[in-house]
Amino acid sequence: MRYLLLLLLTALAYQTSFAQSKVDEYLMQQEQLKKTQLLRELDSGVYFMDNGDYVTADVKFQYVLDHIKSVPSDLTFFFGKNSFFLGKYKQSIDWLNKYIQLKGTNGQYSQEAVQWQKKAEVEYVKQKTQDPKVVGNILSTNYDIDCGPGGKVICPVCKGEHVVVKKAAFGNTYKTCAYCDEHGLLTCVEYNQLLRGQLKPKNAE
Structure with missing residues (x-):
């Protein structure tokens, strides 16, 4: 009787473990699917930015920022660059700086990031002296930044x-x-x- 009970408990534990692994696998797949969809939104934002539609690009980038767990380094560059075109120079400096911190001189967009950051700094100084109105900025301190595979x-x-x-x-x-x-x-x-x-x-x- 004890043997049968032990066998039953073992079988039950196995089924529970198997069911949990299936749930974990499903959740992982859903998370991966969500990430893939968000990266498509990111690519879409880059497309609009490259074609001069900075407002639509901003909407796309902000959507990704609000829904992704950890912000990819490429997004810190694209959001910073696009922010420059929108006249949000402080925001531009902040996000481009994050890209430079993460990638140093070896990143795909490192050279471009430094150039846009310098331009944003010049415009930000002008903006502060000429326009007393405070522009709302989305700063990187509110998000978890993905540091890449090296961690x-x-x-x-x-x-x-x-x-x-x-x-x-x-x-x-x-x-x-x-x-x-x-x-x-x-x-x-x-x-x-x-x-x-x-x-x-x-x-x-």
């Missing part, structure tokens, strides 16, 4: 040097960076926490 990002605080240099009256002072590892890198979680001001220094004084 590591060069620390924007020390620029990957692991040392922060401060200019003083009697010469420069050097301090170990309080946020990154010994290689000047942050994990993706740490990077997103830093963007939101939530990352605590590791060696706070």
Whole structure:
């Protein structure tokens, strides 16, 4: 009797585990399908931007931002570039800066991102002095940024040097960076926490 009961419990546990794995597989497929659809929306936004319809492109990019779990690095570039054409220069600087932080000089759009960022900075200065009206901006601190397959990002605080240099009256002072590892890198979680001001220094004084 005990053997039959054990056999029954084993079979039940197996069925439960099998059912759960099927549910997990289904949810994973749905998540992948959703991501594929969102990436199509992203491509559609790029199409409209390249054809000068910046308002429609903005709608497409914002839709992706509002529905994707982790923002792809390419979207940080496209959204930043498109924001420039809409006259949202602060927003443009912020998102293009994120792309440059993530990709450095090796990204597909790195050179272009630096060029658009410089243009946005010039226009932003003009905008602040000429137009007192505050333009609403969607800033990257409200989103989780996807750091790519490596899962590591060069620390924007020390620029990957692991040392922060401060200019003083009697010469420069050097301090170990309080946020990154010994290689000047942050994990993706740490990077997103830093963007939101939530990352605590590791060696706070």
